[in-house]
Each structure stands twice: as structure tokens, then as C-alpha cells.
Amino acid sequence: MHIPDGFLSHGLNAATFVVSAGACAYGVKKVNQKFGEKEVPLMGVTAAFVFAAQMLNFPVAGGTSGHFLGAVFSSVLLGPWAALIIMTLVLVVQCLGFADGGLTALGSNIFNMGVVGALGGYAIFWFLYRLSGRSQKGFFVALAVASWFSVVLGSTAAALELAISGTSPLVIALPAMAGIHAIIGVGEAIITTTAVSLILKTRPDLVSCFHKRIAPSGLAQEGGVS
Amino acid sequence: MKSQLKGFLWVGLGVSLLLAIFLSPFASPSPDGLEKVAERHGFAEKGEGWTLWKYAPFRDYTLPWIENKGLSTAIAGAMGVFAIFLIAVGFATCLKKGKVR
Numbered sequence: 001m002h003i004p005d006g007f008l009s010h011g012l013n014a015a016t017f018v019v020s021a022g023a024c025a026y027g028v029k030k031v032n033q034k035f036g037e038k039e040v041p042l043m044g045v046t047a048a049f050v051f052a053a054q055m056l057n058f059p060v061a062g063g064t065s066g067h068f069l070g071a072v073f074s075s076v077l078l079g080p081w082a083a084l085i086i087m088t089l090v091l092v093v094q095c096l097g098f099a100d101g102g103l104t105a106l107g108s109n110i111f112n113m114g115v116v117g118a119l120g121g122y123a124i125f126w127f128l129y130r131l132s133g134r135s136q137k138g139f140f141v142a143l144a145v146a147s148w149f150s151v152v153l154g155s156t157a158a159a160l161e162l163a164i165s166g167t168s169p170l171v172i173a174l175p176a177m178a179g180i181h182a183i184i185g186v187g188e189a190i191i192t193t194t195a196v197s198l199i200l201k202t203r204p205d206l207v208s209c210f211h212k213r214i215a216p217s218g219l220a221q222e223g224g225v226s
Numbered sequence: 227m228k229s230q231l232k233g234f235l236w237v238g239l240g241v242s243l244l245l246a247i248f249l250s251p252f253a254s255p256s257p258d259g260l261e262k263v264a265e266r267h268g269f270a271e272k273g274e275g276w277t278l279w280k281y282a283p284f285r286d287y288t289l290p291w292i293e294n295k296g297l298s299t300a301i302a303g304a305m306g307v308f309a310i311f312l313i314a315v316g317f318a319t320c321l322k323k324g325k326v327r
Contacts (some may be wrong), residue, residue, distance in 0.1 A: 001260050004273035031321050040322060044315035045238035051310045052242040055287060055303050057254040064262040065254035089317060093310050098302070099282035102273075158260060167269050176267060180259040203234050 005102030017107025027081035066184030071117030080122035121150030155181035246303030251296035
């Protein structure tokens with residue numbers, strides 16, 4: 001989903017850059033209010049894992065591949081604003097170090113995968129998790145659905161940008177992008193729920209939005225997980 | 227508590243490195259969702275004309291001076307994992323409570 005240079009108009013890239021930069025600035029403020037000793041190395045490891053996992057393209061239908069995004073994964077570990085910053089750092093390193101995603105399209109890529117993927121994906125997760133009464137089953141259903149949506153909505157945003165830039169009409173770009181990413185999103189949901197359930201089994205305290213809400217005491221937390 | 231956290235972090239970093247080194251050479255080389263859509267609907271060449279940043283050292287996740295494609299990808303991936311880890315830790319250190327106003 002990394003958009004290269006040349007696909008989008010400069011005007012659109014400037015607009016998404018402003019929105020993304022504003023979101024990141026607000027994210028820095030929010031993260032600054034809650035980050036302690038524990039979160040610092042956790043953010044490093046989460047970013048490293050997201051980067052590594054994004055290298056692993058898996059084949060999907062018709063000679064196409066997809067890869068893990070990690071936006072909702074990062075959100076449930078460290079919160080949506082830290083996830084936005086993680087996605088931004090990963091995208092900057094991929095762009096400058098690996099020529100993956102264009103520098104002119106960086107604002108758009110951060111918008112699609114960070115603002116829409118991480119913030120939007122987390123909003124869906126949070127809504128569904130609350131709707132489920134914060135049960136353990138509800139947590140994983142919300143996680144899977146939000147992961148799927150983070151990829152599909154991110155690709156939808158990319159399709160809109162392609163259409164606005166006059167690269168591909170919306171009637172073609174939208175069904176094509178959302179269609180293929182609906183399949184890639186299934187992979188996203190499987191990887192996210194698997195990874196988070198492994199972390200919950202070993203270190204439930206690292207999944208910030210699980211233990212904080214469902215288990216106020218340490219005892220209840222262990223009972224809820226095992 | 228603190229050492230336990232350290233243990234988990236080494237596991238997380240180790241898993242990331244293992245993925246980057248041993249699995250990335252076997253990643254699907256097929257075009258991704260966006261590239262495929264661009265090919266099929268005839269706008270792929272728009273992305274091939276020029277690029278603003280020409281100094282990416284590990285273009286396409288390879289080291290240009292290593293012939294072996296798998297080895298090249300594995301080393302580029304490992305360097306990327308270390309780089310992003312250090313950058314994110316550095317950034318998060320600056321973001322810790324009370325450091326920014």
C-alpha cells in the first residue's frame with residue numbers, strides 16, 4: 001500500500017502532509033503525557049517488529065501479494081497515538097532507507113496507514129470492544145474486525161487519493177483497491193490476533209488496552225487471561 | 227519486574243530479527259495490492275518516472291553490492307530492524323513524561 005512518487009498530485013500530497021503532521025504533533029503531546037520507563041523500550045520493539053513483519057509479503061489471489069500493516073497491533077499495545085508515531089517512524093525509515101514509498105507521498109502514506117489505519121482502526125476496535133461489554137471474546141473479535149478495517153479503510157483512502165489526483169477514476173480504483181485489500185485484511189486480522197494472544201498469554205501487562213479496562217486488579221487479570 | 231520486562235524485549239527484538247533474516251528472503255515477490263491495481267489499470271508507469279529521494283541505501287530491501295539476493299535481503303532487513311529499533315527508542319526517550327512541553 002506504500003504509494004510511490006508520481007501517483008498523487010503535489011497539491012493532495014501537501015494537504016495530507018499537513019493533516020498527518022498535525023496528527024503527529026498532537027500524538028507527540030498525548031504520548032508525552034503517559035509514557036513512562038516501560039513504554040520506551042516497548043515502543044522500540046514494537047516498531048522493530050512492525051518493520052520486520054512488513055517485509056514478509058504473503059501471496060494472495062491472482063499473482064498479488066500483501067503484507068502485515070501493524071497499525072491496530074501497535075494501537076492495542078501502546079495506544080493509538082503512540083501507534084501513529086510508530087507507523088510514521090517505520091514509513092520514514094522505509095522511504096529514506098529502502099525506497100519503499102515516495103518521499104513526496106510520505107504525507108499520504110502516513111495518512112492512510114497511520115491516521116486512518118492506526119487512529120481509525122483503534123476507534124473501531126474501541127467501539128466494538130465496549131459494545132461487547134469488554135469480554136475476552138469481545139476483545140479478540142474487536143481486534144480481528146478492526147485489523148481488517150484498518151487495511152481496507154487505508155486502501156480506500158489510497159483509492160480516493162488516486163482519484164482526486166486524476167490517476168485512476170474512483171469507479172475503478174475504489175473497487176480494485178478495496179477488493180484486493182479485503183483479502184489482505186484477512187491476513188492482517190489473523191496475524192494481529194495471533195501476535196496479541198501470544199503476548200497476552202505471556203505478558204498481559206504489555207497490552208495496554210486489555211488489562212487496563214478489563215482487569216483493575218492483578219488477580220482478575222490473570223483469571224481473565226488464562 | 228524490570229528484568230522480566232527486559233527479557234520480553236529481547237524476545238521481541240530476537241523474533242523481529244529472525245523474521246527479517248530468515249523469512250524475508252522467502253517473502254512473495256509478487257506485486258502488492260497497490261502495484262497490482264496500478265499494473266492492471268495502466269498507471270504503473272506514473273510511479274516509475276522519477277523519485278525525489280535518490281539516496282536510499284537499501285533500495286528494494288537489498289544491498290546493491292551483494293550478489294546473492296537472499297543474503298542481501300536478509301542483511302538489509304536486519305540492519306533495518308536495528309535502525310528502526312534505535313530510532314524508536316531514541317524518539318520515545320525524548321517523549322517520556324515531562325521531557326516535551
